[in-house]
Amino acid sequence: NAGVTQTPKFRVLKTGQSMTLLCAQDMNHEYMYWYRQDPGMGLRLIHYSVGEGTTAKGEVPDGYNVSRLKKQNFLLGLESAAPSQTSVYFCASSYRDSILEEYGYTFGSGTRLTVV
């Protein structure tokens, strides 16, 4: 039972390069999210998805694109990396239990990205 798996775990990019971060969940969750974590800033929502084929902007979407072609996968793309995108990126998936009234967020272990 893997939960939420993020690949890669570490990456160093040069300014202007592109890359895709992959998030995969095996819990059949409807909702998926990408957050970035920076010192003193907490977790800030980049983009999220409420179902297969849907995406929406979060708090800090500029410079990122996402796609959710399959329910279990949520991809985060950086088209032209900038040093300001150096961060730890976390993917999460969730359900919303109407009975327990819980969000049921499960986070991956993160991707540490450095842009030089």
Add this chain to the structure above:
Amino acid sequence: QQQVKQSPQSLIVQKGGISIINCAYENTAFDYFPWYQQFPGKGPALLIAIRPDVSEKKEGRFTISFNKSAKQFSLHIMDSQPGDSATYFCAAGDSSYKLIFGSGTRLLVRP
């Protein structure tokens, strides 16, 4: 504009003491208030959560206190242990299915 404000940024407590972390929010549409615990190199994990119709929720040594009129909520860790040393995040959610997180508190419990 930070929707969820968390304080303090860091906290040092002696073993057996009480750790208190505070959060405040502005958006009255928030209806779900969880706390997450994160250890170095790991993703955050749900610790405890509360809904606004309840003023307090306790699970073991962890208690959430909620003040709806003041739009504030706090986490109390009783009998703090060195194993509680971690970063704690408060968060708030509404019907849009997403959570907005506070800036985090780094807790160190000294033996």
